[in-house]
Amino acid sequence: MLKIKAGKDxxxxxxxxxxAAVGLYIARGYSMGTxxxxxxxxxxxxxxxxxxALGLLLIARAITAGDEPVASATIRPLLLLVVGVVAFGETIEPLxxxxxxxxxxxxxxxAGRESGPLEIAILSVALAALSVGIFHFALRLPLPIWPAL
Amino acid sequence: MDFLTNLATGFSVALTVTNLLYCFAGVLLGTLVGVLPGIGPVTTVAMLLPFSFTLPPESALIMLAGIYYGAQYGGSTTAILVNIPGEASSVVTTIDGHKMALAGRAGPALGIAALGSFFAGCVATVLVVVAAPPLASIALSFGPAEYFSLMVCGLVAAIVLARGSVIKALGMVVLGLMFGLVGSDINSGIRRFTFGFRGLADGIEFVALSMAIYGLADIALNLGKKEENAEVHSKIGRVWPTLADIKYCIPSILRGTTLGSILGVLPGGGALLAAFAAYTLEKKVAKKPRRFGHGDIRGVAAPESANNAGAQTSFIPMLTLGIPSNPTMAMMIGAMMIHGISPGPRVMTERPGLFWGVIVSMWLGNLMLVILNLPLVGMWVKLLRMPYRLLYPSIVVFCCIGTYTVNSNLFDVYVMAFFAVFGYVCVKLDCEPAPLILGFVLGPMMEENLRRSLLISRGDAMVFVQEPISLFFLIVAAGLLLIVALPTIRKTREEAMQE
Known part of the structure; x- marks a missing residue:
């Protein structure tokens, strides 16, 4: 049995x-031409x-030449950032x-874990106010400011 | 004569009140993000990209350029005073710069960094003025085959000079090229790789992709690290270096400028590589190399000159060929495209005001930077105390609003969320995102040129080898790949990267 220690490579x-597989699978529906x-x-x-081919090469090299383990990832910051962005997408137009x-x-x-509730409250209100100033009043971007009634 | 008329055109654009203001705003912002650790010029340029289209194209590019070279000045301040590079290209400055600060010589270190940068900036600007027109006129004669080979060569060089595994970098380029193909095919009108989403019909939005990778994924990575304890040495003393210091540094500044100017032009080069190479060179040529690492002022002067020179000469391939040598230049190309300008050798003849205006503004910007940095250094130091936890939410805000407003399309926001996860995974797997961004920008152009050259040659692939210029580029590309493939050279490359 080959023992594969799956790492970065x-x-x-x-x-x-x-x-590559997804790309090739979808591309089979497009005409190749000459x-x-x-x-x-x-x-x-x-x-x-x-x-x-490059993917296979990497896998082959990882198996034969050894591989470096993936450093542990902290999922929390990434997850909360993505949730924040999605929340923006869901609420910007209605709210x-x-x-x-x-x-x-x-x-x-x-996501940062270090800020207390009061700091978060002040920060979010301050950034929202600042953004209205910059994006609505200074740059005049077409953004809804308040919920549409 | 041409030279003078060109400069006059440039000054007439750059010296308008509006453009002076945007130039100032750019270098101010650049210095700011250079000083602040955790946010660099790439992130900032990505953040401001969508808003730049509210400006005329000249002002937009002048401001974005200012951010890039401004950050080279700002980065040295943090490097010297806090021992943390405010900006990646200042990593080497920490070695001797911080030692000088510990020895109470922070002032001269900051001073020589600013003066060296200014000198390098002036030289590099002249170089751009001199080198750009002939290069652009050569490029004008390029057919599709030459262009295709040039892009291959540029991408390969970017890989060779990138850190880490060559196979991974190559994979990231190809993946970037593939991402670039998403959307309507210009020739057949067929929508490719849209997965049925209407929001992808015009392709993956460049702003969403770059903000995801250089904004959100970057924040997630920074938050995953432990925050370094920043100990600020705010005792700076007199900022001006002594005459003896300056005299001692002149050869280093000259060497740094020369090396930086050359490396900036190369694809994959730019400020970062220039700084590393300059420091290594200084150590090699110095008579008493042992003093390096213990607060040798030459160890500040050379890399700081080199990174600024490199930052500026990297505009040469971007402005004349439309080929980005690093992610920041890819964003500049993105900014031009937002304004409907197709990058390439025609920019110089069709939009001389833009072309020369941006170049002249670089020189003006450098002048502003010396003034901003030397007397005001105390103010920047205060900003260093701004904690990252208060800083990054505003980057998130800029990313969200920017991506949403660029096309007023919510779909782009979700695209950004997706690529944030993707970017994070890539970095965790040691796959550098820079080649991906370069591939993404060049993807559509590359396919178009490949298609055209083979259409002209009736499907004969030999056309790339038969045209001498095209052959030259391909040989260079093959040579570069061969070099990294050879084990002995690979070893020295790894050693060089580690230094």
Whole structure:
């Protein structure tokens, strides 16, 4: 039995291979054309094959030459940042800039773990106010400010 | 004569009140983000990209350029006083700069960094003025085959000079090229890789991608690290270095400037590589190399000159060929595209005001930077105490609003969220995102040029080898790949990167 210690190289290879597989799978629906008159599928297929080959190479190297383990990841900051961004996307149009940003900043501030509730409250209100000043009054971007009634 | 008319055109654009203000805003902001650890010029340029389209293109590019070279000045302040690079290209400055601060010579260190940067900035500006027109006119004669090979060469060089594994960097380039293909195919009109989303019909929004990687993913990584305890040495003393200091540093500044100017032009180069190389060179040529690492002022002068020179000459391939040599330049290209300007050699002839205005503004900006940095250094030091936990939420706000307003499309916000996760995973796997960004920007152009050259040659791939210029680029690319593949050279490369 081969003992595979999956590390950075191995998982990078897997990632490349996945993207290549998805790319090639979708590109099979596009016409290839000829090299003289390339169809929309030609370049994507070439890239997909190259990427897949690189992925395999990485996996092979990881198995034969050893691999460096993936450093432990702290999921919390990333997760809360993404939740904050999604919250912005969900609320900006119905609730407007002010409320949406207060929510987004509060969630994002939790990602850092260090801020207390009072600091988060002040920070989110201050950033929301500042943003209205910059983006609405100074740059005149078309953003809803308050909930549409 | 041409030279003077060009400069006159440049000054007439750069010296308007509006553009002077934006130049000032750019270098001010650049210094600020340079000083603040945890936020660099790439993030800042990405953050401001969507808002730059509310400005005329000249002002937008002048401001964005100011951020990039301004950060090179600001970065040295943090490096010297706190021993943390405020900006990646100042890493080497910490070695001798901070030792000088500990010995009570922070002032001269800051002074020589600013003066060296200013000198390098002036030289690099002249270099851009001199080198850009001939390069652009050569590039004008390029056909699609030459362009395709040039892009291959540029991307390969970017990989070779990147840190870490070459295979991974190559994979990231190819992945970037693939991401660049998402959206409607210009020739057939077919929508490719849109997964049925209408929001992807125009492709992946560049702003969303770059903000996700250099904004959100970067924050997530920073928050995952333990915050370093910043001990600020606010005792600075007199800022001006003595005449003896300056005399002692002149050769180092000259060497740093030369090396930085050359490395800035290379793809994958720019400020970061320039600073590292300059420090290594100084150690090699110095008569008493042992003093390096113990507060040798030359160890500040050379890399600081080099990073500023490199930052500025990296505009040469971007402005004349439309080829980005680093992610910041890729964003500048993105900014031009937002304004409907297609980057390439035609920019110089079709928009001389923009071209020369940006170049002249760099020189003016450098002048402003010396003034901003030397007397006001105390103010910047106070800013250093701003904790990251108060800083990063505002980056999140800029990312959200920027991505949303660039097309007034909510879909882009979700695209950004997706790529934030992707960017985080990549860095955790040691896959540098820089090659991906370069590939993404060049993807559509590369496919188009490949298609056209093979259409002209009726499908004969030999066309890339038969055209001499194209062949030259391909040989350079192959040579570079071969070099990294050879084990002995790979070893020295790894050693060089570690230094």
């Amino acid at each position: 191995f998982w990078s290879g897997v990632m490349f291979l996945c993207f 090299s003289g008159e390339m169809g929309p599928g030609y370049f994507p297929v070439v890239l997909g094959v190259v990427l897949g 407007g800039l002010v409320l949406s940003l207060i929510l987004t900043v509060a969630i994002a501030a939790l």
